[in-house]
Amino acid sequence: MKKNIPLLCILGLIGFVVMTTVQSVHGFPDGIVGFSGQNGTHCNVCHNTGIVPEVSIAGPSVVEPGNAYLYTLMIAGGQEIAGGLDVSVTNGVLAAISADTQLLSGEITHTDPKAANPDGTVTFTFQWTAPITATAVTMYGAGNSVDLLNGNQGDAADVTTLAISVMELNEKVYLPVVMKP
Numbered sequence: 001m002k003k004n005i006p007l008l009c010i011l012g013l014i015g016f017v018v019m020t021t022v023q024s025v026h027g028f029p030d031g032i033v034g035f036s037g038q039n040g041t042h043c044n045v046c047h048n049t050g051i052v053p054e055v056s057i058a059g060p061s062v063v064e065p066g067n068a069y070l071y072t073l074m075i076a077g078g079q080e081i082a083g084g085l086d087v088s089v090t091n092g093v094l095a096a097i098s099a100d101t102q103l104l105s106g107e108i109t110h111t112d113p114k115a116a117n118p119d120g121t122v123t124f125t126f127q128w129t130a131p132i133t134a135t136a137v138t139m140y141g142a143g144n145s146v147d148l149l150n151g152n153q154g155d156a157a158d159v160t161t162l163a164i165s166v167m168e169l170n171e172k173v174y175l176p177v178v179m180k181p
């Protein structure tokens with residue numbers, strides 16, 4: 001009996017590793033970060049066999065330092081059933097403004113697979129606050145079009161980027177000085 005204790009320990013450790021791995025895999029329908037495309041990979045590392053959608057981000061591309069703006073990521077085409085997203089930025093601060101998204105590790109991701117609109121698109125709106133100094137920022141967005149079946153199969157994602165210039169817009173206007181005679 002004593003001889004089996006190390007074996008039990010090893011089995012217990014394997015069980016723990018398997019359980020935590022399974023748990024993290026099941027966490028993906030509730031959002032995932034690190035796959036916005038910024039690191040060179042996106043959702044298709046794991047999701048495949050579906051129709052690839054078109055992903056776009058709409059929002060201001062010239063902004064003022066320190067101000068907050070709204071952006072909308074749209075997934076068009078694909079499965080036209082449901083979708084998820086991951087958005088990251090090279091600067092500034094993202095924020096979730098509705099229940100369909102959340103902020104995880106500074107990135108915006110879905111809370112649950114979001115059902116498609118009647119026209120088949122899936123849209124997520126979130127907020128981004130520009131940094132306080134003039135600079136160029138890239139927003140990376142991955143949109144995954146999913147079928148709500150068979151885990152990560154029958155799904156497909158695509159990525160997009162938005163270039164944003166942060167600059168002072170209300171430059172002072174200097175009127176000519178009229179000299180009195």
Ligand code: HEC
Binds near residue numbers: 086142148149151155
């Ligand atoms: C490391 C692998 C992996 C990556 C990368 C990944 N996923 Fe997943 N995702 C899964 C697995 C596995 C499931 C199925 C889990 C389950 O059924 O519980 C899943 C399920 C989902 C679902 C629910 C799908 C359905 O049909 O019900 C959504 C939505 C989703 N992921 C979004 C994303 C998005 C968005 C990205 C990229 C930003 C992404 N995933 C990247 C592994 C991954």
